[in-house]
Structures are given as C-alpha cells and as structure tokens.
Amino acid sequence: MDLSLDGKRMLITASTDGIGYEIAKQFLKEGAVVLINGRDVCKAKEKEKKLQEEYGRDKVFLYIGDATKEDELLRMREYIAELWGTVNGIVANVGSGKPVGTRRLDLLEWENSYSINLFSAVKLIDIFDGLWEEEKSGNIILMSSIAAYDVISAPYAYAAAKNGIRTLVKYLADDYAKRGIRVNCVVPGNVFYPGGRWEELLSQDYEGVHQHIDKNVPLKRFARPEEIASAVVFLASERASFITGTALIVDGGQCRGIF
Ligand SMILES: NC(=O)c1ccc[n+]([C@@H]2O[C@H](COP(=O)([O-])OP(=O)(O)OC[C@H]3O[C@@H](n4cnc5c(N)ncnc54)[C@H](OP(=O)(O)O)[C@@H]3O)[C@@H](O)[C@H]2O)c1
Incomplete structure (x- = not known):
C-alpha cells in the first residue's frame, strides 16, 4: 500500500526509545526523512547511528534536548530550519504517566504533568507554526492516552492533561484545515x-x-510500540486524507465507553 510518505520530513519528539522510536522507524520504512529527539546523549547517538546504518545517513537526524522546554524547542526549530527549511509532519510524542509525588491532588504534580503531557505539545506546535511547507498539506499528530477516556489507575493529572490533548486536537484541526494541515491524535492503551x-x-x-x-x-x-506507530503513520499518510480532528484508539478493546 502506497502511503505517499516518500521524502516527507517528519519531526518526532521523545523518539530515541519506546513508541517514538518505532514511529521514526515506520516513517523511515515508508521513505520519509526523520528527526529524532531525546535527552540522553549516549542513547540518542546510539539510536541515531543504528537508524542511519539501516536507512541511510541522509534520512536520519537527531536533536538532543528536552522537548518540554521552550528554549530547547526554539533551538530545535532553528536546527530544522537550517537543515530542511520546512517540515511536513510533527509528532508531539513526549509524555509521561509516572507520578512525581505521592498525593494525587498535589498541585506540583498537576503542574508537572500538564507541562510534560499538554504544554509541551502546545509549545511545539506554536513554535513550528511558521515552518510548514506552502503546499497545503501537512500533519500534526499528538499522543493522548486511554486515561483520557476511562477511569483507570492513572494519575489524575495525567488523565486530565491527556484529555486536554483531545480538546486541543479538535480546535487545532478546525484552525489548521484552512492551510491543508490535518491534526489528529492517537490514544494508546x-x-x-x-x-x-x-x-x-x-x-x-x-x-x-x-x-x-x-x-x-x-x-x-x-500493545507493542509498532502497533501504536502504525496508527500514527496511517494518520500521517494520504490514506487518511479526509481524517482530521479525530482520536484513534489503539487499546486492544480496553475502553468500554461508546463515544
Ligand atoms: N507506554 C504506554 O503504555 C503509553 C500509554 C498511553 C500513552 N502513552 C503516551 O505515548 C507517548 C510515548 O510513550 P512511551 O511509553 O514510549 O514514553 P517513554 O518511555 O517516556 O519514552 C521514552 C523516549 O522519550 C524520550 N524522552 C522522555 N522525556 C523526554 C523529554 N522531556 N524530552 C525529550 N525526550 C524525552 C526518552 O529519551 P531520554 O530519556 O533520553 O530523554 C526516550 O527516547 C507518551 O506521550 C505517553 O504518555 C504511553
């Protein structure tokens, strides 16, 4: 199946491991060019090398830095502007469900979780707003969680922040449609x-x-990370050309609600 992703320039935050790394790999398999990102220098360079050996040095780029921090995202933008000039796709993948405190209603816990899981996406999309190609196409994909749909054992703040992602997707999809850019999110189990x-x-x-x-x-x-990555790659592809503002749940049937 031709996904028409050949040569597309895709940025994926938090992608030197886990789901993000698999997303990068699947884009590469489809012929896209990727920029991967992580904070740990050794791990990041090792993963960059591994992907370059498999897919080519001209297909894989790396930005080392914290994808939740505005100054780092601004530097990432500068780097990409110099490297590619424009982007065709952004996957705002950074997120964490690991609580920092012990109390579920600790405000610091909420601030931290919102910063990692929601504000990081807001900042990323805002900072890259001027870097889209003028060809009236492009994709923004955010990462939510089933914690946004069902009451599970997740930290409250994480569930609320991931719910914010769903809302953000709906509003952004409306706004970005004028520019031919589709905005969706994937909801992993x-x-x-x-x-x-x-x-x-x-x-x-x-x-x-x-x-x-x-x-x-x-x-x-x-779920295996590849199963989440497949959903991301599908949404970014021409096979999903009329899909925007949606949330694609990939959870083995766990969410029981009828939405
Ligand atoms: N795993 C699940 O079961 C699950 C379920 C639902 C939703 N999700 C969502 O899916 C997304 C990916 O999940 P995952 O489990 O793959 O996450 P993860 O294990 O935290 O991701 C690891 C990758 O993210 C990088 N990373 C972590 N924090 C970063 C930061 N602040 N800036 C830049 N890179 C960072 C790590 O490298 P460094 O440590 O070197 O920075 C590594 O490359 C998240 O948004 C998560 O909330 C996951």
Whole structure:
C-alpha cells in the first residue's frame, strides 16, 4: 500500500526509545526523512547511528534536548530550519504517566504533568507554526492516552492533561484545515517495551499487572510500540486524507465507553 510518505520530513519528539522510536522507524520504512529527539546523549547517538546504518545517513537526524522546554524547542526549530527549511509532519510524542509525588491532588504534580503531557505539545506546535511547507498539506499528530477516556489507575493529572490533548486536537484541526494541515491524535492503551514504564510496574508486581491486563483488556495483552506507530503513520499518510480532528484508539478493546 502506497502511503505517499516518500521524502516527507517528519519531526518526532521523545523518539530515541519506546513508541517514538518505532514511529521514526515506520516513517523511515515508508521513505520519509526523520528527526529524532531525546535527552540522553549516549542513547540518542546510539539510536541515531543504528537508524542511519539501516536507512541511510541522509534520512536520519537527531536533536538532543528536552522537548518540554521552550528554549530547547526554539533551538530545535532553528536546527530544522537550517537543515530542511520546512517540515511536513510533527509528532508531539513526549509524555509521561509516572507520578512525581505521592498525593494525587498535589498541585506540583498537576503542574508537572500538564507541562510534560499538554504544554509541551502546545509549545511545539506554536513554535513550528511558521515552518510548514506552502503546499497545503501537512500533519500534526499528538499522543493522548486511554486515561483520557476511562477511569483507570492513572494519575489524575495525567488523565486530565491527556484529555486536554483531545480538546486541543479538535480546535487545532478546525484552525489548521484552512492551510491543508490535518491534526489528529492517537490514544494508546498499555504499551510494553523493554525499559519502559510497564516493565518498571511489572518488576514491582508481576502477578498483579498481568491480572489487570487479563481482566481489563479484551485482547488480553499489552500493545507493542509498532502497533501504536502504525496508527500514527496511517494518520500521517494520504490514506487518511479526509481524517482530521479525530482520536484513534489503539487499546486492544480496553475502553468500554461508546463515544
Ligand atoms: N507506554 C504506554 O503504555 C503509553 C500509554 C498511553 C500513552 N502513552 C503516551 O505515548 C507517548 C510515548 O510513550 P512511551 O511509553 O514510549 O514514553 P517513554 O518511555 O517516556 O519514552 C521514552 C523516549 O522519550 C524520550 N524522552 C522522555 N522525556 C523526554 C523529554 N522531556 N524530552 C525529550 N525526550 C524525552 C526518552 O529519551 P531520554 O530519556 O533520553 O530523554 C526516550 O527516547 C507518551 O506521550 C505517553 O504518555 C504511553
């Protein structure tokens, strides 16, 4: 299936591991050019090298820096403006459901979670606003979570911030449609990858986590990062040319609500 992503310049934040890394890989498989991002210098360079060896040095670029910080995002913009001139797609992937405090109604917890999970996307989209190609096409894809749809065991602030992503997508889609840019979000369920949050939770309570998955996920397993990446790549492709303002849930059937 031709997804018409050949040569498209895609920026993916938080992409030296986990879901973001798989998104970068799938875009590369479709012929796109990617800029990956992460904070840890060693890991980032190792992943850049790995992708360059597989897909070519001219296809993979790296920006090391915190994708939640405005000054870093401004530097990332400068770097991309010099490198590519324009972008064709942005995936605002940075996010974290790991609580920083112990109290669910601690305001610091909320400020931190909103900063990582919602404001990072707002800043990214705003900062890159002038860097779209004038060809009346482009894609913005944000990352929500099933915590925005169902009452699960997630931190409250994370659930609320990821709900904010859904609202942001709806409003941005309306606004950006005039410029031919589509805006959507993907809503992952429980995604396991080695080194990720679920591995940490499994190490704390292996039986409990597996019972939770068996009981709550009709497909009775974790998602793989590739399964989330496929949804992102589809939304960014011409196969999704009439889809904007939507949220694509990839959760093995976990969300039970009828929306
Ligand atoms: N995993 C799940 O089950 C799940 C479920 C629902 C939604 N989601 C959402 O999906 C997205 C990706 O999830 P994930 O599990 O793959 O996340 P993750 O494990 O936190 O992502 C790891 C990647 O993000 C980078 N990263 C983390 N914080 C960063 C920052 N501030 N700036 C730049 N890079 C940063 C890491 O590199 P460095 O550490 O080197 O920076 C690494 O490359 C998030 O928005 C998350 O909320 C995940």
